[in-house]
Amino acid sequence: MSHETPASLEKDGWRALAFRRPDGVYLQSRAGRDVSTYFPDITQAVAEAVELGAVLDGELVVWEGDRTNFAHLQRRVTAGAQLPDIARRHPAHYVVFDLLSAPPGRPLLDRPLHERRALLAQLLAGAPAQLTVSPQTTDLDQAGEWLTTWTAAGIEGVVIKRLDGRYEPGRRGWQKVRSYRTTEAIIGGVTPSIDNPETLLLGRCDQQGRLRYTGRTSPLRPTQRAELSTLLTPLDPEGAHPWPRPLPAAWTGQLDRPKPLPYSPVLPTIVAEIDVDTAYEHHRWRHHVRYLRPRLDLTPADVPPANGQR
Template identity: 80%
Template structure:
C-alpha cells in the first residue's frame, strides 16, 4: 500500500500517525521453510539481510506476512548508505552485519498465522494482532510507534528527524490494506540550508536541474547533490540569472567536467538522487 504527499497533518477522528523512517520498504513472507524479503519494487532482498530473515524466522510463526521498513542504525541515527552497502558487500557481508546490524521496523500485518488474510480488516484490528505477534520479538524486530495525538506526532516531526525520521505517515484506523493504492498520506520533514549553484543540467540556457555545492572547512566547494526537476517558469527565471564559467579566467572551477560517478552527497547522510552526467558548470 502506498501514500500520497500532503502539506499538513490532518487532525480528524479515527486518524493515526506513525513515523516515516529513512530505510528500505520491505514485506516479509514467513514461509514454512524460511523467510522471503521483498522490496517495494518486487526485488528479493533475503540474501542481503540474513540477520533479519533469521530474526523473523525465529520470532514469527509460519504463515504471517509483515510490512515494514529495513533500517540500519549508526550511533543515534539511521544510516541509509549502510543499507546500500549490503547489496555490494559480497564476501564482506558477514563482517558488515557484525558492525552494522539491520533492524526491521514493522508497521502492518497482512496475514496472520497460519495464513489468515487480513487485507480487508481494519488497521486497528491488524495493529492489535501485530502487537500480539511481536510481543516477545527481539530488538531487531521493532514495532513502529503509533499515536492518535497530533501534538505528539508533531513533536516526533520536530525532534526525531535528527535520528533519521523522514516525516509522518497518516492512516485511518478503519482503513483496509489496499496494495498499489495511495490510500495513506505522508507528510515529509524538510530542512533548509544555503548552497552554491556550481553547475546545471543540461545547459545554462535551459537549466532543468541545479548541481549544488557547499564549502567545507578547508574552503573547497564540495558537490552535495542535485535539485528535483525545475518547473518551466523556474527555468526561465534562472536562465537569466546564471552565467557560464569562463575556462580562460584565472579562477578555476573546482569541479571536473563531467562529474565523476563516485562523488558523494555530503549534504545529508546519503544520496537518493541519480548521479548527474555531463553537467554544464556555472
C-alpha cells in the same frame, strides 16, 4: 488528523515485505527485488520469532549511535564476502508497521488498519529488539512532537493513514508529512543547460575552499527556470571546475539507475535558498531538495560549510 487518521513515524531506510515461509524468510524490496541475502540478521530474527504464513510490511534500518545511517544499508549490497562482518558490526533492524497475512496464512488486506495493527502487536509481542512495531498515535500534539524531536535521529517525518483503511497494494492510501528546514547552497551546475535549467546541482565549500557536491534539486518551475537563466554564468571552456563531467553515479546515490549524470557547469557565484529534509549523510542531501529562490544578497562565503547542515 483525527482519531480516524493515526500517524506513524517515517524511517530513513528501505521499505520491505517479509514473507515467513516454510523454507525460511523472503525479503522483498519496494521494487519487487529479493534482498534477503543482504540481511541475514533480519531473516534469522523473523524466522525465529514469527510464525509461518505471516507477511509483514516495514522498514529496514541501521542505527549508528542515536541516529539511522542509510550508508550502512547501501554498503550491504556491495559488501560481498565482507557482508557477515558488516552485519555483525552494524546490525539491521526491521521496524514493522503493518501485517498483510496472519499465521497460518490468513489474508488481511481487506481488514481495517486498526485490526491489522492489533494482530501485529500480538504477533511481535515476544520478538527480539531487531523486530519492532512502529509507534502510532492519533494525538496531533504527539505527532507534531515527533516531527520536531525525532528528526534529529534521522526520522524523516510521519505517515498518516485511516484506521478503517484496507491495504491496497500498488496504491498510496496514506499521506507522508516530512520535516523540512530552509538553508543555503551554491549553484555549481545545471541540467541540461543554462538556457533551460531544469534542475540545479548544489555545493558547499570545505575548509580548503573547494566546492563539494552536496545535492540536486527537484525540477524547477518555469518562472524559476527563466529567472535563473539570466543569473547563471556558463563556465569558460578553458576554465577549471571542481567536479568531474559527467557527475559520477555514486555522487547522486541512485542505486537503481547507476548512470553518470551529464550537466552544464556554471561559475559558482550564485547562492540558492533551499528546503531540505533530514536525509543528510556524508555532507550530502540524499533526497532532491526544493529550490526556493536566489539569494543575491549573499556570497558563497556566507553559505554554511560542507561539513555542516545548518
